[in-house]
Amino acid sequence: MAYMVPEVIRTSAAAGERLLFRTLEEYLPSDYMVYYEPEIEGRRLDFVIIGPDLGLVVLDVKDYTPAALLQVDHDQWQLHGAAGRVEIVRNPYNEARDNARFVAQQLKQDEQLIQPAGKLRGQLKFPCGCGTVFTRLKQADFIKYDLYEAIAREFVLCRDEVDPEDAAFSADVLIEKIHAMFTVWSSSRYYLTTADIRAIRQHLFAEARISAEFRQPADDQDQLLLSLRHIKTTDSYAENRDGQSGDDQRKRRGAVGCGNAAKLAGRARTLAKQYPDWKLLVLCRDAARSLTLEQTIEQLMNEPEDLLDLIRLEEQKAGAAVASNIEVFGFYEWLRAVLNARVTDIPVLIGKLDQHEAILPTYDAILIDNVQDFEPEWLKLLGLVLNPELQGNPLAGDRAQTNSLRGRSRILSMNYRNTAQIAQFAWDFYQRHSALQDTVRSGSVDGVDIIPPYSTHRKGPEPVIARCDRFTDEIKRVCERIAFLHNEKSISYADMAILYRVKDNYQFSYVDTIRRALTEAGMPYYWVTENEDAKKRLERAHDSIKISTIDGAKELDFRAVFVVNVDSMPFPLEAAEEKEVSLFYIALTRALDWLYVSYSGESKFTAYLDEVLEQRSRKGKASKKMG
Template identity: 20%
Template sequence: MKVFEFFNTYLSPQWEIYIQPHLNGLRPDFVLLNPNVGIAVFEVKDWDLSAMRYGVDKREGKPPLLWGESGGKRFSLQSQNPVEKVQVYRNEIFSIYCPRLKKNGGFAAVTAGVIFPFCPERQLFELLGPCLEYRGMDKYPQCNPVSGLESFFNGDILKIFPQAARGSSFVMSPIQAMDLRNWLIEPDVSASQRDSIGLDKEQLAYVNTRTQSGYRRIRGAAGSGKSLVLAARASELLKMGSKVLVVTFNITLLHYLMDIAVRYPGSTGRSRKDITWLNFHAWCRRICMENDADEEYRQLWSRGDTQTVLNYDLPALISYILDNSENIELYDAVLVDEGQDFLPGWWSVLRKICKPGGEMLLVADATQDIYGTASSWTDEAMIGAGFSGKWAELEVNYRMPATALEMAANFASKYLPESLRIVPRLSQIDMTLEPCYLRWVQHTGVDDAQLCCDEILGLFTRAGSVGLSMADVTFLCDVKSIGYEVVKRLGVKGIRCVHTYDPDEKESRRQKVGFYMGDARVKATTLHSFKGWEARILVIYIERGTTPQALSLLYTGLTRIKRHIDGSFLTVISKDTQLKMYGETWPDFVEI
């Protein structure tokens, strides 16, 4: 904070100050930007060099190794070496984030500085001198300032940041500044994490009450807040001292639900660690491991096809274990999200771990029936599952901007079966002021991955897209091989992605567990894995979209778009010719 106050005090108002911005997976301490002068990136270390022994070892053909020594033990500090860090920051700013800077002189527009506010400068230069020399930074101190205690406490802005004196530059312009801002602007998902979730009266009624039987089922349209109600109810039950299990089918959805629970007003902050969050099959695996049934679990997979095992054989084994074991963990409440993906038999198994008089909650949207399981929930099955009376319903959409909602509703009316259709509607008091940019690209070419990359990058050069954060981009694909190729091609351009497309299924599963929207990189995953999530900037590739499940999957993707005061962006790239007529109804339709 002291360094921020320093820059805020001594820099002219034309300088923008970014504190630990999301920079394609990097988190520099400060980035300074003046559209007419240049860019600066600073690494700040509050180290006290007298607190322990520090040193640098020169290495042949490698950067000098920074180390520390305490209690007679030496350990590497190279991962924290500020000289190496700012070198990485500056190289990527020049080559990736500001590609329109001129090849030669443009590099001089980027200052890479190091600040040690509590270290005497003589001691600092003795330590870091070999590192600066190795990188050639000692030859250009104007662009590579290193400063310590004296300059900081004397308010010597020109020693800490010499380029602050400049009023203009022939290599820097507002265009380059706009390129960089796309990476510096805080992602919408990060800003959202600081806000409490908002619930209307109807949603709050479900959060704060239970039925007499303890069983409740809620269905609703996409974006109506079903997951918000479930996560908020889980947090509310935790506050009451209940032991809570939240179960999903989708592995990646768990992170989203945990984020919501933490943001519930009055949450104690214990929601992540004190509520049990598992996808259904991971819970089944845990039951087997905890009840000495590892061998039985392994034998299942040699009996038949994977779907039969997952849908029927594994739940049957879990049911047997629960009926015959004394080592079963019971819960006061079991809450199931995206219930349309569950089979009634799975629900029956989960009922066995709910304490007598406990609570069971099922939320669902049959319109998003991407696995063809929603039809299993007949009225008879519902009665057998412990439910009575009608579904509780949430109809008002709070997620989607009006124009996107209209297109999604048109899609549902045209392509989805009426018996399973729940079309979202806007609130009567919704002013629908948020802009939304809808683009449909009908693709007839062969290089699908390149077109996807072009559409992603094109978002940041089109008119009307100023102020976007690259970290808010989410790419969804129904073909993993194409998704993987898109990730690789973006990587060649230096754009990092967090994705779930690995060809190795075990690795892909691990990636799903680690996938979350708070990551500072571009997000890339399958349409299946993104169900339940939301994003401000979406690019969707669909190769085949005319089977019932494929149509439900595309509808699910269309309803993931999140409204934003500065605008939302949804691009669909379709190779399915049967969807062309629908695509032509979009505001921006092109055929490539």
């Protein structure tokens, strides 16, 4: 799948543009970038495609129908317009050609992208082409109306060439035609490097204008719980029950909400009932989200856990079911209503609190929804309004257990899915690479200690890290491991998954290699993220190994997970590395019992995994000496 900017096309886009967007995303290689409606120096283009072996291609999209065509030539086209009027427009190819020349002119200003010497000195190192896409005209229409006389065939893509549902569609032909949309050819082909692509993005397409800053999707990270007190860990049954009851309540009562709201509400409910004397604060970024959380918490608090709880609820007055010790706010709303302050006042408040010159309300625990949306300064303020009194014993494994806990808080991520070994392995990686963690020293955010997620009971084998010489070797070892788990450990194929970050690149198809190896090994598989309909048809009970992108496996878990081709992460086209960190963390935590991670190249993440392998090796040697 190509890397799309923006990730989702606007809903008001024409049907043909939406079709082309989906087709380019699905069928172009994963190391291709596609920009939709980029604005360059005041000029807005339809689509721009960038690929290592392609160069750059500008596409102009038209939704003309055969009935709209009146007269066409190399310069102008006459069309039947609205209210029967005749409209005269430029030949779409000429428009696309001028746009491509404009883009090339802008890029030539960068010395990194031009030929430094020779006859082509000052020219771009890579080709810059153009083409036209007619989303409502088929090739038969172009032949019938002699439209290829006005635009050469190699610069045209028709409906049946971009619509996967058309019988004439071919992904190979589509890619070949895009590669042919150039007027100037060179005997020596230049391949764009990652640095080249980064330079193109920087000079032409400001991501800040299109997708602002990275905002982690809600499911990419658990909510965070801040508290100075020792919190008794709830059992997995209670945690699951809280989340499920939230889902059931929404189905029955029709309340607005989402899975993450139910999870956070479940945690708030558990704490409120387990510690009725605590003052709890639930925060999210915006007020609209806080209403969802408040409604969900109210529903859960009205859901009895047992007979005694049912009697208690019936005795309460109507409307008083929500525990009075829970406050739910959007952060800005909380600042205004509780602290009588604005965001700009936060530095002053922090300074006064540090100097004990201000008295603010205190809380025994603060639950934060989508903590990645909170600025470090906000977290520091929240840490200062936690109640420092009556601190309990530190949790096992807390790095700060030998230090005074006064004035400090913990971030606790409850984890019941994974074994302790998998959870620790994933969290160690996250702590090293997350931008949230990197803003502070030794895993703390302005005095907030980071406590790894852990499982209180479940233990298992250490995650396997496998460095291989090539990707085919990775998959061979994966198949061997799958056979072992299936035959020796009686793990069904349905309980195993192979996760990948990118499907392919312009040279190689990772997914095809995986599928071919599984077929040769006689192992059944199901490609979950093959297309839009594949995941809808997913049946977990079906006895097959699941193949999926990491993103497509967010809501799934398996007893054994194989994360392959880790050297493709962090994905160089992804501007927000924090998203890549979260994706890899997600991949690791899809595994319930067995985790296998493999790679055959170099990247920032594989360098870290190499370190872990070296540490394990040293530890193993030391153990042998002691033995």
